[in-house]
Amino acid sequence: MSIPTTPQVTSPVPAAMAPADVEAVARAAQQAAPALAALPPRARAAALRAVADALGSHADELVGLAAAETHLADARLRGELNRTQVQLRLFARTIEAGDYLDVRLDAADPGFVLGPRPDLRRTLWPVGPVLNFAASNFPFAFSVAGGDTVAALAAGCPVVVKAHPGHPGLSRRVAALVTEALTAAGLPAGTFALVEGDDAGRALLAHPAVRAAAFTGSTRVGRLLADAAAARPDPIPFYGELGSLNPVLVTPAALAERGEEIARGWVASVSGSAGQLCTKPGFLLVPEGHGLEGVVAEAAAAVAEHPLLNPRVGAGYVARRDAVLGTDGVTVLAEGAVATDDDGTVRATPTLVATDLEALRAHRDPVLEETFGPFAVLVTYPAGTDLGAVVGELFAGELTATVHRGSGESGELAGLLGTLGRHAGRVLVDGWPTGVAVTPAMQHGGPWPATTSDGTSVGTAAIGRFLRGVTYQDAPQDALPAPLQDGNPWGVPQARSGVGESAHW
Numbered sequence: 001m002s003i004p005t006t007p008q009v010t011s012p013v014p015a016a017m018a019p020a021d022v023e024a025v026a027r028a029a030q031q032a033a034p035a036l037a038a039l040p041p042r043a044r045a046a047a048l049r050a051v052a053d054a055l056g057s058h059a060d061e062l063v064g065l066a067a068a069e070t071h072l073a074d075a076r077l078r079g080e081l082n083r084t085q086v087q088l089r090l091f092a093r094t095i096e097a098g099d100y101l102d103v104r105l106d107a108a109d110p111g112f113v114l115g116p117r118p119d120l121r122r123t124l125w126p127v128g129p130v131l132n133f134a135a136s137n138f139p140f141a142f143s144v145a146g147g148d149t150v151a152a153l154a155a156g157c158p159v160v161v162k163a164h165p166g167h168p169g170l171s172r173r174v175a176a177l178v179t180e181a182l183t184a185a186g187l188p189a190g191t192f193a194l195v196e197g198d199d200a201g202r203a204l205l206a207h208p209a210v211r212a213a214a215f216t217g218s219t220r221v222g223r224l225l226a227d228a229a230a231a232r233p234d235p236i237p238f239y240g241e242l243g244s245l246n247p248v249l250v251t252p253a254a255l256a257e258r259g260e261e262i263a264r265g266w267v268a269s270v271s272g273s274a275g276q277l278c279t280k281p282g283f284l285l286v287p288e289g290h291g292l293e294g295v296v297a298e299a300a301a302a303v304a305e306h307p308l309l310n311p312r313v314g315a316g317y318v319a320r321r322d323a324v325l326g327t328d329g330v331t332v333l334a335e336g337a338v339a340t341d342d343d344g345t346v347r348a349t350p351t352l353v354a355t356d357l358e359a360l361r362a363h364r365d366p367v368l369e370e371t372f373g374p375f376a377v378l379v380t381y382p383a384g385t386d387l388g389a390v391v392g393e394l395f396a397g398e399l400t401a402t403v404h405r406g407s408g409e410s411g412e413l414a415g416l417l418g419t420l421g422r423h424a425g426r427v428l429v430d431g432w433p434t435g436v437a438v439t440p441a442m443q444h445g446g447p448w449p450a451t452t453s454d455g456t457s458v459g460t461a462a463i464g465r466f467l468r469g470v471t472y473q474d475a476p477q478d479a480l481p482a483p484l485q486d487g488n489p490w491g492v493p494q495a496r497s498g499v500g501e502s503a504h505w
Contacts, residue, residue: 021195022203028190029129029158030209035188037126037156040482040490044156045092047185051145052088054181055081055174062173066139069167071307071345076273077140084140087147087438091154094440094460098492100124100155100467103483106497108474113502118474121484124467126156127237128211131204133225135216136166136309137276142457143167144174144194147438148214148239151462153182153191160193160210162201166310171196205229212237212466216278216457219243219370219449226452239465240452241445243370244399245282246424246433249387249416252287253406254430262404263292266376267299267334269432271350274306275374276313279400279433282370285387288356288380293333296378300334300350307347308373314346317373321351324377327366329359333378350374357381360394368394388419397447398424400433425450 036044055062063077070077094100101123108119130152135142142148144161152159163171175194182191195204204210205228213229213236215222222240229238250262266284286292308314318338324330336351351374360367360379367377381390391401401424405413413429420427425446436444442459445451455465472480482490 022200022207025160025193025195026129026204026207026209029160029193030190032158032188032190033126033128036158036191038482039156039187041095041098041492042490043186044154045096047182047187048088048092048095048150048153050181050185051178052085052092054177055088055140055145056085058173058177062140062170065170065173066167069170070136070139070309072139072273072309080138080140083438084145087141087150088145090438090440090460091150091463094463095154098483098490100460100463101483101492102469103492103494104497105484105494107499109499109502111500111503113505117502120471120473121475121480122469122471123481123483124464125470125481127466127468129158129160129209130466131201131210131213132159132161133201133213133215133217134161134164134171136164136313137273137278138216139164139167139170140174142216144171145178147457147462148216149178149192151457152212152214152466155463155466157212157466158191160195160204162204163194163196165196166313168196202228206232208234210236213239214457214465215240217242218372222452223449237465238452239455239457241278241399241457242449242451244278244446244450245368245370245395246279246398246400246402247283247285247391247395248281248402248404248432249391250284250286250404251387251406251409252383253409254404255287255290257406258404259286259290259292260295263295264299265432267296267303267350267352269434270352270376271300271303271374272434274308274348275350275376276309276372277434279436280376281400281402281433282376283395284376284378285381285390286378288382290380292378293354296333296352300336300352303350303374305337305339305347305349306374307341307345311344311346313372314340314344314348317346317348317371317375320369320371321373321375323366324353324371324375325351327355327363329363330355330367330377336374348374350376352376352378354378354380357385357390364394388416391419391423395423397450399444399446399450400424400426400428402428402431402433404430423447425456 104122106120109117132148219242222242226238334352336349339347401420425443440460443456444458445456
């Protein structure tokens with residue numbers, strides 16, 4: 001099957017940026033930062049909605065570009081584009097409400113229990129220009145106009161996106177639409193820019209104008225960037241979403257009640273988008289003697305071949321697959337197929353293997369590493385195994401951890417769920433981790449190496465990564481930022497501590 005050629009688009013930036021161009025982008029973002037921060041939330045909300053509208057009105061064009069460059073299916077891409085629009089509108093609503101500013105006003109109190117208290121007013125303020133390294137596997141939702149970009153813009157920070165080389169034409173077109181929408185909405189020049197090339201990304205990460213960075217990608221590259229951010233003369237926060245194995249635990253009761261259903265659900269979750277999802281359930285732990293070999297093989301055989309995102313991803317998948325298949329104690333449940341086209345594109349069907357707990361402990365280095373693609377491992381455990389202890393022993397920080405329970409199991413799982421919560425950012429019961437709801441309560445981030453910080457890159461809490469607290473003491477009203485003024489011109493929630501309250505503590 002031939003790969004469609006990439007449609008021609010007009011790029012708002014050159015394919016590679018000279019140092020002078022990078023400097024101009026950084027300085028423009030720095031100059032825009034104060035004006036953007038001073039805009040009322042409703043103005044930024046209107047701009048985010050304008051971006052959502054622009055993306056929606058060009059949906060057919062954008063999906064066509066994305067399909068040509070990433071090989072992802074039309075339905076998947078349209079759903080992701082819709083998710084991206086929903087993210088924009090959700091963050092618009094969030095900043096209009098104003099709670100994200102966490103405004104606290106403590107009135108001057110000469111009778112304060114610890115001694116006279118001055119007038120103190122605290123809010124969260126934008127950190128300044130943010131550098132966003134776009135991801136390959138979500139060309140809309142984690143790319144140019146994706147979650148990190150939206151969260152930073154919502155916080156009031158200018159954004160410079162380093163485009164992913166896996167979908168350059170799409171990145172340029174989306175950047176042009178975003179720039180046009182933000183400009184038309186009245187946001188200051190320099191609020192948004194796109195750069196291309198690793199050199200530009202590294203230069204911006206080191207530039208003093210950049211005050212925070214976000215990344216979604218491999219553990220190796222993420223660690224390099226995180227170390228570079230920390231090694232600056234003025235270290236900056238680096239929010240990286242890196243690798244995750246996302247273990248799924250099946251209790252004996254769950255296996256007895258619906259083992260076949262669980263096995264089919266696992267294969268479907270592993271195979272979605274050819275396994276190129278950060279929440280893919282890479283390890284399924286089931287009791288010994290499960291008898292699911294045939295069900296897994298049958299379900300995997302029904303999955304159609306799918307091209308991987310790009311040759312680099314494909315080569316990495318082949319190497320990891322071969323390494324695990326060549327490990328002692330690993331047996332094949334569904335061998336899958338791998339084929340490489342002349343242009344380096346890898347096409348694959350799911351490969352699913354099995355091992356036992358003892359073998360996994362003995363060969364943890366080659367096996368306990370993320371395999372990005374349609375590959376996963378079923379691990380059997382003996383009766384009486386403490387599943388919480390296994391997670392603590394073998395799995396480091398994860399984006400997700402899941403338990404499938406029997407119908408009579410509830411309260412007795414509290415200890416296990418508590419353990420999973422210490423090792424993962426999202427704990428699921430009787431579900432599958434692929435499919436991340438874009439909603440206020442979502443946590444998409446976990447302990448290292450799932451992420452480099454305890455933040456989330458999905459959901460409205462993601463705004464907090466790009467804000468910092470500032471308190472003003474005894475400042476005159478007409479010199480205070482708008483959200484801290486008694487007149488409250490932005491109309492945001494203000495938590496007030498009055499005079500004399502401490503006497504009743």
